Amino acid sequence: MSDFAKLVGAEGPVTVVGGRTRWHVGGEVRPDAREVHAPSGVVSYDPAEMTVTVRAGTTTTELTTTLNEASQRCALPERGGTVGGSVVIGENHPEVLGRGWLTSSVLQVTYISAEGKLIRGGGPTVKNVSGFDLPRLVVGSLGTLGLVEEVILRTNPIPPRSQWVESHDADPFAVASRVLRPSAVLWNGASTRVLLEGHAPDVAASLNSLTAIGAWSEVDGSFELPQHRWSLQPAELNGCSGTFVASIGVGTVWRDEPQPRPALSPSVIEISTRMKNNFDPTGRLNPGRSAF
Amino acid sequence: MDLGIDPDQLGTCVQCGLCLSSCPTYRVTGDETFSPRGRIALMRQVQLHDAPLTTEVTEAFDTCIQCLGCEPACPSVVPYGHFIESTRNALTEHRGSRRRAIALWPLTKPRLLRLGSSLLAVAQRLRLVPARLGLPNQLPLRRRPHRSSGTDVYLFTGCVMDAWQREVHFATQRVLEAAGFGVTPTGDAAGCCGALHTHAGLAAHGERLTQSIDAALDPAIPVIVNSAGCGAHLKQHSSHQIFDAQEFLAEHLDHLPDVTPLEVNVAVQDPCHLRHVQRAHLPTRTLLRKYVSAVTELDDDGLCCGAGGAYSVLQPDMSQQVRERKLASINRVQPEVVASANPGCSMHLSAAGVKTEHPMVLVDRALAANSSTT
Amino acid sequence: MTTADDALLADLKRVLGDRVRADSAERALLRRDASVFDGGSAGPTCLCESTEEVQRVVRIALAHGRSVVPRGAGTGLAGGAIPLGAPVIISLSRMNRILEVDTDSRIAWVEPGVVNLDLTKHLTPLGYHFAPDPSSQQVCTIGGNVGNNSGGPHCLAYGVTNAHILAIEVVLADGEIVTLGGLDAEPSGYDLRGVFIGGEGMLGITTKVAVRITPNPPSVRTLLLSFDTPRDAAATVSAVIAAGIVPAAMEVMDQRITIAVENYVNVGYPRDAGAVLLAEVDGLPDGVDIDAQRISDIGRQHGATDVRQAASDEERMLLWKGRKTAFGAVAQIAPNYYLHDTVVPRSKLADTLEEVYRIADEHDLAVVNVFHAGDGNLHPLLLFNGQEPGIYDRVHAAGAKIVEASLAAGGVLSGEHGIGVEKQxxxxxxxxxxxxxxxxxxxxxxxxxxxxxxxxxxxxxxxxxxxxxxxxxxxxxxx
Structure with missing residues (x-):
């Protein structure tokens, strides 16, 4: 039994604390819940395998530093906080088109169950369909089904060149027809910023191709993103107004105010409720917080 | 019941299912008893495990169009064509073959066939023949006689086609002559090739007909066939040098005059016996590209049109369902004309209102238009 | 047939008419899928045409105390579609319409019976494709791809099915209709969509799918590298990944299978090489040239005896046709095969391969290897003649050893075929x-x-x- 499993135990309300960067997502944890911290540290990292095994309590900053030393990166958003926190929140990187979807990048999860047992789901390889997909269930679960101890993540090489460019007159929705694989297309209503990545000549060619729809200049990075994420359909983004940054082609919009929680269908709620009850019959994991 | 299939060969199907989507009857039914994998499994049940010949089992075998679209799709190279032919023969023997033999008997009597066709032509003009039967629009009342122009090649004229679509033979002969070949039409000297008999489970009968053709013709002279079904059968069963007309002419493209192509958008419909059996469907394109302004491909990977020789008469429901798919594919590309190198296919499509022409007719027309303008 | 069956059948026929089949011929066929497993037992087969029909059939089955098994094209290799306990089989092959394609949002709504390759062909004129490309893509269905979380050669760069599905309409085992996931960026709640994919039909029946469609890359370079040994080819694959290149695909075939494939496609696969590596990069023209050059350099450093680049699209298509029909081409070597599917870390590829050859030797079986090397996804094919007495025991035993060896190397049971009854x-x-x-x-x-x-x-x-x-x-x- 792992130390973390002993810490979590099998009884009494418990909540796991990461960097508290998204502490309020999914509701307030009941005050009687005992706070625990997941272990930290990179367990093993083989850049040639393009996977990293990392403990949940590791900060995303530390993980990023480790990966960058080998010219690699991963799909986790680099916004502070811990690896475990990021995984159970399930937010994608703002450059998701270049980084890949977080849910696809979590290869294996090890978590402590409500009964205090160590459970492993998924597998260490980049491709795996062995049994039901517990990693997908844990991503975005807000720690309501199990408390993550360790994950294996897929990593990716950092492209030889990354360049943000900005235009004040280009139609952000026309970028996709000009650039094969933009890593990000962000729009704040007034201007558009595009992240071009790849081999230097490809980045230059893409930039050149973009000039057909507007004037572009190189900029240092992305927009400052407002705090709250909204999840919309890509087709709905042209209706955005006020203060916002929208990820074109993805559907994420950053705003100053939080998105009202969308209503889920009764059937989805039914499955989700059964899921929660099956995994945490006594409701001791992060009580008060709900993923649905 | 012994279906006469080599048990070792019957074992070569590993039921991977890669044949399913090339099978027209599976495509329209979604039912695996109507797929090659399913039919082979049933053949095994019947031959190796003595399963009874229930209605469902015989239906599975009877509904196979024998297009053989499954053969090129099979990476294990299972000889499905042999399997189904053998199965059909065994079934025919089992059920008695008289009715089918009688139905096909006129094919072997060219004069009678032509007389009957002329009567049909009269009936057509009196509007007594429903269009859905799929007969050519205006069956000829009278036919000009064949004329020989040399002995470089034979033009195989066959049975039904000679009675109903002799104009296609004339067109083919003119094109061959334009390429510099002297042509002898085989006429009544070599009648029915026996393909329909073999198809219907009367293999021995078909074999006899093919042999009489071989006996009547000089083996040194290549035989040009412009009906894909006959060509396929003769290539498999005759000892002579058999060529599909387009295949032969595409090989001699440089012999043919350069002319202004016809202004027409042609979609190519590949007869199964040309594409899957002869595997000689590409020359049609080579030839047509030279003589028409636009050659369009259908998007259904050469899936059968449902004609299948006598199939459209024996299995009208399935035949029409399969044709619906082909019509949808034709509608998606909207050609002015569909070129089909098999009389059965073109009649089957015409009956559904599609304008069809034999590729040879289109080439002939391009050549004629040119000679009249220059 | 029992009276209970008659009552079930009567109820089903009221909904589907003659689209229910329960005759002995149908039952004999649907007892199996494309795997080597036999022994299932099929109840009535229902050829459904709509979500509502699926729902009604599920409820009727439930009322009669019978389970249900969804079926697409039956090309699964792990026995996932084999009916156990005479369940009602729900065939989705007639639900094969492409309902909507939205290139602006890069989404297509399709029914589960749509054939994978038909979808890509439908998208080709629009400049898009559906990225997962299992070798059976000419027949396998989108519903089946969802059920198995299917892969394919090009999943190396593009990801497996899970990365290409946005939403799924499902009929649950109790007959409820539910939509999992959604078209928005990060649908809220548990990722039930992600969980459902790869559920092998045990979580419900897929009746409609929103798939992500992928723009076709303007440039593709396909390289064929020849090696003396499979070990050299595997080492090259590891080195390419280690160099930070993520090709669109990296496939290895050993000598015996390469010869069989060449006999079939005749495109110039070398007959004398111990193994070949088919590597593909796609993207913009300059970048693909850079990567192609680097891959060929790395290959030469690892013993490539020849590096050839496909000169035309036709040549490229033929090379791929060879790779994708490889499993069938083994019929030239032996009448039966048992195709295995395990994954190992890419750095363990070469060692595991040698272990696979050793295991086959030990069991006196022929083996050929053709696999998604870039993912570390092994596909050893054990070749045999099913007529030989006791042969299945030996094949089974060798298979078990291969699984053990893969797990010992830090791998997993299945990369893309699933567990079904095979790996259970x-x-x-x-x-x-x-x-x-x-x-x-x-x-x-x-x-x-x-x-x-x-x-x-x-x-x-x-x-x-x-x-x-x-x-x-x-x-x-x-x-």
Whole structure:
């Protein structure tokens, strides 16, 4: 039994604390819940395998530093906080088109169950369909089904060149027809910023191709993103107004105010409720917080 | 019941299912008893495990169009064509073959066939023949006689086609002559090739007909066939040098005059016996590209049109369902004309209102238009 | 047929008319899929045409105490579609319409019976494709791809099916219709969509799918590298990944299979090479040239005896046709094959391969290897003649050893074929009792009564009590 499993135990309300960067997502944890911290540290990292095994309590900053030393990166958003926190929140990187979807990048999860047992789901390889997909269930679960101890993540090489460019007159929705694989297309209503990545000549060619729809200049990075994420359909983004940054082609919009929680269908709620009850019959994991 | 299939060969199907989507009857039914994998499994049940010949089992075998679209799709190279032919023969023997033999008997009597066709032509003009039967629009009342122009090649004229679509033979002969070949039409000297008999489970009968053709013709002279079904059968069963007309002419493209192509958008419909059996469907394109302004491909990977020789008469429901798919594919590309190198296919499509022409007719027309303008 | 069957059949016929089949011919066929397993037992087959029909059939089956098994093209290789306990088979092959394509949002709504390659062909004129490309893509269906979380050669760069599905309409085992996931960026709640994919039909029946469509890359370079040994080819694959290149695909074939493939496609695969590596890069013209050059350099450093680049699209298509029909081409070598599917870390490829050859030798079986090397996804094919007495025992034993060797190398049971009944007995080797218990809990959230495709994936002793009797099947179904 792992130390973390002993810490979590099998009884009494418990909540796991990461960097508290998204502490309020999914509701307030009941005050009687005992706070625990997941272990930290990179367990093993083989850049040639393009996977990293990392403990949940590791900060995303530390993980990023480790990966960058080998010219690699991963799909986790680099916004502070811990690896475990990021995984159970399930937010994608703002450059998701270049980084890949977080849910696809979590290869294996090890978590402590409500009964205090160590459970492993998924597998260490980049491709795996062995049994039901517990990693997908844990991503975005807000720690309501199990408390993550360790994950294996897929990593990716950092492209030889990354360049943000900005235009004040280009139609952000026309970028996709000009650039094969933009890593990000962000729009704040007034201007558009595009992240071009790849081999230097490809980045230059893409930039050149973009000039057909507007004037572009190189900029240092992305927009400052407002705090709250909204999840919309890509087709709905042209209706955005006020203060916002929208990820074109993805559907994420950053705003100053939080998105009202969308209503889920009764059937989805039914499955989700059964899921929660099956995994945490006594409701001791992060009580008060709900993923649905 | 012994279906006469080599048990070792019957074992070569590993039921991977890669044949399913090339099978027209599976495509329209979604039912695996109507797929090659399913039919082979049933053949095994019947031959190796003595399963009874229930209605469902015989239906599975009877509904196979024998297009053989499954053969090129099979990476294990299972000889499905042999399997189904053998199965059909065994079934025919089992059920008695008289009715089918009688139905096909006129094919072997060219004069009678032509007389009957002329009567049909009269009936057509009196509007007594429903269009859905799929007969050519205006069956000829009278036919000009064949004329020989040399002995470089034979033009195989066959049975039904000679009675109903002799104009296609004339067109083919003119094109061959334009390429510099002297042509002898085989006429009544070599009648029915026996393909329909073999198809219907009367293999021995078909074999006899093919042999009489071989006996009547000089083996040194290549035989040009412009009906894909006959060509396929003769290539498999005759000892002579058999060529599909387009295949032969595409090989001699440089012999043919350069002319202004016809202004027409042609979609190519590949007869199964040309594409899957002869595997000689590409020359049609080579030839047509030279003589028409636009050659369009259908998007259904050469899936059968449902004609299948006598199939459209024996299995009208399935035949029409399969044709619906082909019509949808034709509608998606909207050609002015569909070129089909098999009389059965073109009649089957015409009956559904599609304008069809034999590729040879289109080439002939391009050549004629040119000679009249220059 | 019993009276109970008659009553069930009568109810089904009221909904579907003659689209229900229960004759002996149909039942004999649908007992199997494309795997080597036999011994299933099929109830009536329902050729459904709409979500509502699926729902009504599921409810009728439920009312008669029967389970249901969804079926697409039946090309699964792990026995996932084999009916256990005479369930009602719900065939989705007639639900094959492409409902909507939206190139602005890069989404297509399709029915589950749409054939994978038909979808890509439909998208080709629009400049898009559906990225997962299993070797059976000419026949396998999107519903089946969802059920198995299918892969394919090009999943190396593009990701497996899970990365290309946005939303799924499902008929649950109790007949409820539910949509999992959504078209928005990060649908809220548990990722039930992600969980459902790869559920092997045990979480419900897919009736409609929103797939992501991928723009076709303007440039593609396909390289064929020849090596003296499979070890050199595998080492090259590891080195390419280590160099930070993520090709669109990296496939290896050993000598015997290469010769068989060349006999079929005749495109110039070398007959004298110990192994070949088919590597593809796609993207913009300059970048693909850079990567192609780097791959060929790395290949030469690792012993490539020849590096050839496909000169035309036709040549490229033929090279791929060879690779994708490789499994069938083995019929030239032996009448039967058993295709295995395990994954190992890419750095362990070369060692595991040698172990696979050794195991085959030890069991006096021929083996050929053709695999998604870039993912570390091995596909050893054990070749044999099924007529030989006792042969299936030997094949089974060798298969078990291959699984053991892959797990010992830090790998997993299956990369893309799934568990079905095939790998069920091995689940204990990869997962603890507690792990399996949690997988079962996940399943029960969707299907508490175990009515959807029962008897698969989770091994004996982990199931709903009422279907315990199904569980001893895998051991007996060989051959």
């Amino acid at each position: 007995p091995y689940m204990h080797q990869m997962f603890s009792e507690d792990d399996l218990d949690h997988q079962e809990r996940l399943r029960h959230a969707f299907d508490p009564a175990c009515r959807s495709n029962p008897g698969k994936v989770i091994p004996v002793g982990h199931s709903c009590a009422d279907i315990q009797s199904l569980r001893n099947v895998p051991e007996e179904v060989w051959g």
